[in-house]
Amino acid sequence: MNRGFAASEFRARVKLAQTRMEAAGLGALLLTSEPEIRYFTGFLTRFWESPSRPWFLVLPANGAPIAVIPSIGAALMAQTWISDIRVWPAPDPEDDGITLLAATLREVGGPIGVPSGPESYLRMPLASFGQVKALSALEFTHDHGIVAALRAVKSEAEIIKIAHACAIAGRAFDRVPEIAGEGALLSAVFRDFQRLLLEEGADLVAYVAGGAGPDGYGDVISPASDAPLARGDVLMLDTGAVWDGYFCDFDRNYAVGAASGNAALAHAQLAEAVEAGLEAARPGARACDVYATMAAITGAGEGSGRLGHGLGMQLTEGLSLIPQDRTELVPGMVITLEPGVTTGPGTIMVAEENIVIRAGAAERLTRFAGPVLPII
Amino acid sequence: MNRGFAASEFRARVKLAQTRMEAAGLGALLLTSEPEIRYFTGFLTRFWESPSRPWFLVLPANGAPIAVIPSIGAALMAQTWISDIRVWPAPDPEDDGITLLAATLREVGGPIGVPSGPESYLRMPLASFGQVKALSALEFTHDHGIVAALRAVKSEAEIIKIAHACAIAGRAFDRVPEIAGEGALLSAVFRDFQRLLLEEGADLVAYVAGGAGPDGYGDVISPASDAPLARGDVLMLDTGAVWDGYFCDFDRNYAVGAASGNAALAHAQLAEAVEAGLEAARPGARACDVYATMAAITGAGEGSGRLGHGLGMQLTEGLSLIPQDRTELVPGMVITLEPGVTTGPGTIMVAEENIVIRAGAAERLTRFAGPVLPII
Numbered sequence: 219m220n221r222g223f224a225a226s227e228f229r230a231r232v233k234l235a236q237t238r239m240e241a242a243g244l245g246a247l248l249l250t251s252e253p254e255i256r257y258f259t260g261f262l263t264r265f266w267e268s269p270s271r272p273w274f275l276v277l278p279a280n281g282a283p284i285a286v287i288p289s290i291g292a293a294l295m296a297q298t299w300i301s302d303i304r305v306w307p308a309p310d311p312e313d314d315g316i317t318l319l320a321a322t323l324r325e326v327g328g329p330i331g332v333p334s335g336p337e338s339y340l341r342m343p344l345a346s347f348g349q350v351k352a353l354s355a356l357e358f359t360h361d362h363g364i365v366a367a368l369r370a371v372k373s374e375a376e377i378i379k380i381a382h383a384c385a386i387a388g389r390a391f392d393r394v395p396e397i398a399g400e401g402a403l404l405s406a407v408f409r410d411f412q413r414l415l416l417e418e419g420a421d422l423v424a425y426v427a428g429g430a431g432p433d434g435y436g437d438v439i440s441p442a443s444d445a446p447l448a449r450g451d452v453l454m455l456d457t458g459a460v461w462d463g464y465f466c467d468f469d470r471n472y473a474v475g476a477a478s479g480n481a482a483l484a485h486a487q488l489a490e491a492v493e494a495g496l497e498a499a500r501p502g503a504r505a506c507d508v509y510a511t512m513a514a515i516t517g518a519g520e521g522s523g524r525l526g527h528g529l530g531m532q533l534t535e536g537l538s539l540i541p542q543d544r545t546e547l548v549p550g551m552v553i554t555l556e557p558g559v560t561t562g563p564g565t566i567m568v569a570e571e572n573i574v575i576r577a578g579a580a581e582r583l584t585r586f587a588g589p590v591l592p593i594i
Numbered sequence: 595m596n597r598g599f600a601a602s603e604f605r606a607r608v609k610l611a612q613t614r615m616e617a618a619g620l621g622a623l624l625l626t627s628e629p630e631i632r633y634f635t636g637f638l639t640r641f642w643e644s645p646s647r648p649w650f651l652v653l654p655a656n657g658a659p660i661a662v663i664p665s666i667g668a669a670l671m672a673q674t675w676i677s678d679i680r681v682w683p684a685p686d687p688e689d690d691g692i693t694l695l696a697a698t699l700r701e702v703g704g705p706i707g708v709p710s711g712p713e714s715y716l717r718m719p720l721a722s723f724g725q726v727k728a729l730s731a732l733e734f735t736h737d738h739g740i741v742a743a744l745r746a747v748k749s750e751a752e753i754i755k756i757a758h759a760c761a762i763a764g765r766a767f768d769r770v771p772e773i774a775g776e777g778a779l780l781s782a783v784f785r786d787f788q789r790l791l792l793e794e795g796a797d798l799v800a801y802v803a804g805g806a807g808p809d810g811y812g813d814v815i816s817p818a819s820d821a822p823l824a825r826g827d828v829l830m831l832d833t834g835a836v837w838d839g840y841f842c843d844f845d846r847n848y849a850v851g852a853a854s855g856n857a858a859l860a861h862a863q864l865a866e867a868v869e870a871g872l873e874a875a876r877p878g879a880r881a882c883d884v885y886a887t888m889a890a891i892t893g894a895g896e897g898s899g900r901l902g903h904g905l906g907m908q909l910t911e912g913l914s915l916i917p918q919d920r921t922e923l924v925p926g927m928v929i930t931l932e933p934g935v936t937t938g939p940g941t942i943m944v945a946e947e948n949i950v951i952r953a954g955a956a957e958r959l960t961r962f963a964g965p966v967l968p969i970i
């Protein structure tokens with residue numbers, strides 16, 4: 219499996235962005251976050267875990283992107299297709315790239331579009347941003363959603379990476395009986411599950427969540443407790459495993475020792491919902507339509523949360539399967555189908571699968587869990 | 595080992611912040627990022643990996659903090675010491691917490707201090723921030739560095755967690771001979787090293803970096819290649835493993851098969867530098883003094899990068915061991931000592947250890963690597 223992308227892929231992304239920038243009247247985009255910068259450059263490193271240094275990519279309305287980055291990243295950036303790399307010795311508390319960035323922006327010209335919509339963050343100190351704005355004396359505005367819209371539709375090369383991450387996690391889920399069973403501590407199961415993901419080929423395990431309890435679990439974002447699994451518990455594990463910078467995001471449910479009729483029924487209903495979601499997720503349908511299709515089966519009411527979302531360079535990105543999201547599905551979008559059902563007072567069960575929108579029916583990126591709740 | 599903190603610890607943090615807020619004339623702090631919110635609440639979840647939802651903590655000049663968060667986090671936040679929890683059904687593209695946050699801020703009153711200095715990021719869309727500012731009609735300003743200054747000095751309970759993370763990684767480093775040797779692919783070594791960290795007790799492996807080559811490596815931020823280790827290579831592994839939300843950050847070097855005289859000499863020199871750094875890192879010394887002590891031994895010149903940094907809830911945080919950082923060391927600061935030496939054209943070797951500043955001499959949190967380069 220090849221890592222990275224051909225330079226032609228990045229050039230195509232830049233060209234698409236520039237077409238939209240022209241229509242929006244932008245002189246340049248200023249990008250500061252990991253996925254935004256990686257999307258246009260291929261710059262892949264776990265060093266973003268350190269918040270100490272800001273990183274910038276300036277994408278002009280014409281011509282190639284300019285990386286304005288800490289010198290510690292120069293060698294790695296030079297391995298990408300980017301050739302205009304400007305560095306400063308960060309961190310520098312007196313001028314952490316501010317002068318260099320402002321000069322670069324002035325050279326390129328404004329207005330400067332900065333991603334400002336849902337899910338976007340300015341990954342630089344607010345005070346520095348103010349200084350860059352003042353120093354460059356350019357107009358700063360939003361990016362008109364250009365970067366998010368481009369990222370929402372995946373190339374075949376991106377889809378292959380997501381599918382590979384899904385396959386890795388699928389093999390790890392198959393091995394859960396090795397690590398979980400009556401008496402196993404949930405915290406140990408979480409730890410061992412991450413180990414299985416690595417053994418099956420994940421580069422890193424960016425996200426693991428889950429829960430366990432009779433007939434279901436209370437929520438899906440809590441850290442694991444040291445409570446032991448008990449016979450009759452439903453164990454859920456959910457992972458965002460990463461391969462070459464792309465995520466899967468799906469879960470699996472297991473009954474410990476024996477499945478209650480309630481849990482078995484819920485699992486079958488969830489399987490029905492994801493199959494219906496798959497069927498509904500065709501070009502022209504809207505995010506809210508896929509939501510409604512699944513909600514009709516699970517009986518999700520107002521405030522039941524979203525039943526899926528986009529997926530790719532981040533665990534969650536792009537559209538939400540909620541009543542208010544009227545985003546139209548187009549081929550190449552990768553999304554999760556994530557219905558939940560209430561199984562008792564304060565307990566839920568949640569399914570999650572990953573699919574890619576295609577010209578006709580959507581394509582499964584995960585081997586769907588199916589109706590039968592597996593017993594471990 | 596107990597997880598979490600006593601409520602008294604959070605109350606003490608809030609009280610210290612409020613004393614400084616009063617001096618700075620702030621009506622409230624608005625916090626949006628994972629470490630900032632966790633610092634005052636104890637809210638610990640890997641769900642931050644999803645960028646889809648903003649989370650807010652409002653810390654008033656008087657009284658208890660108010661969590662303004664997506665409803666999906668209500669149950670987990672209710673397990674912390676926070677009692678005033680206000681939720682909305684996020685994500686909501688029409689009003690993603692904006693009205694609720696603005697109303698809360700108006701209730702509390704301004705001026706509103708927002709972390710704006712080095713390493714801080716506003717984790718909410720810029721457009722939403724603009725709307726909150728307009729809707730609340732309050733004055734927004736920076737936080738006067740209050741949050742960063744508090745976080746820089748660790749409590750004993752925090753130091754215990756960091757020490758525990760260090761001990762976990764130390765045991766994993768001891769086992770590197772199990773996974774690395776001549777012919778092993780660097781990518782497999784990275785993967786297996788993460789597995790060792792989990793086996794030794796890490797909750798998650800937030801950061802792994804490293805490199806390998808004759809006499810050293812080119813940089814320390816690149817992802818692993820599929821190149822096999824060769825006899826005579828120096829392998830370096832660096833990790834930010836996490837236990838209960840606290841990081842270690844240190845590395846180890848190994849010679850594959852045999853150590854060149856050059857590499858062995860460099861390793862001994864690095865050991866000398868970290869011992870000197872440890873000796874210099876006493877209350878009253880400044881970050882730049884510790885830098886100078888180590889640089890004098892390794893011959894680091896201008897632009898050689900920083901030789902250490904603060905550490906805690908993030909892989910890197912707080913002070914930098916660089917010539918420009920005049921931060922005075924005080925007891926309770928946890929820092930890394932991270933000298934590097936050039937071993938050849940384009941190759942370096944880097945050591946890293948973790949220490950905590952104490953009233954007299956600093957205390958080692960890692961078992962220092964020592965002068966002898968281990969052979970695997």
